[in-house]
Amino acid sequence: xxxxxxxxxxxxxxxxxxxNDASGDRLRSWLNLDRGQFYDSSxxxxxxxxxxxxxxxxxxxxxxxxxxxxxxxxxxxxxxxxQIKLTLLIGGYAQTRYLGPxxxxxxxxxxxxxxxxxxxxxxxxxxxxxxxxxxxxxAEVLPxxxxxxxxx
Numbered sequence: 673x674x675x676x677x678x679x680x681x682x683x684x685x686x687x688x689x690x691x692n693d694a695s696g697d698r699l700r701s702w703l704n705l706d707r708g709q710f711y712d713s714s715x716x717x718x719x720x721x722x723x724x725x726x727x728x729x730x731x732x733x734x735x736x737x738x739x740x741x742x743x744x745x746x747x748x749x750x751x752x753x754x755q756i757k758l759t760l761l762i763g764g765y766a767q768t769r770y771l772g773p774x775x776x777x778x779x780x781x782x783x784x785x786x787x788x789x790x791x792x793x794x795x796x797x798x799x800x801x802x803x804x805x806x807x808x809x810x811a812e813v814l815p816x817x818x819x820x821x822x823x824x
Contacts, residue, residue: 673824674717674753675699676746676770677762678737678794682725690718698795699762704818717753719746721765742769757824763794777806783813790817 675691683693691699691710700710710716722737723745729735746769750756761767767779770789779791793799793809803809 673715673821674719674756674759675762676719676721676759676766678721678734678765682728682734684725690720694797695795698799699792702792702795702814702817703821705821717756719749721769737765758820759789761789761791763792767791777802780809780813781806783816790820792817 677691684690689711690696696710700707703710720737720741722741724738724741726735726737759770761770761779764776767774767776771779771786771791776791776793780793783790792813793802
């Protein structure tokens, strides 16, 4: 499985461990994986849209990934990962790059339309409100995600 997401956040930048924060805890919960399973590099690869910490925005929050990173590096890394059975596209930047234009909500809702990819919102605290407005995510998407992850 390959996880493609935004760029390292502040805590990840400080520790050097991807998804080593509250968002990672939430993502592992969504996937029904413990830390050992999640960080087993023989089973899960993690590739950000930007390979470096992009810094903070003036009004708070992490800046978006640098736009030159994915076009320069993704295809090179993907060629080294021929056995990927499922790619999780977490957040709008990854989804736009691999699925084209559209809304994150529409991409997540239509997860079955892209058998090679599984679009997910970013599992940050900001998603809590989105989940409340979209109860189908917990009722339909998460069970399908967990079943798919368990199968591979």
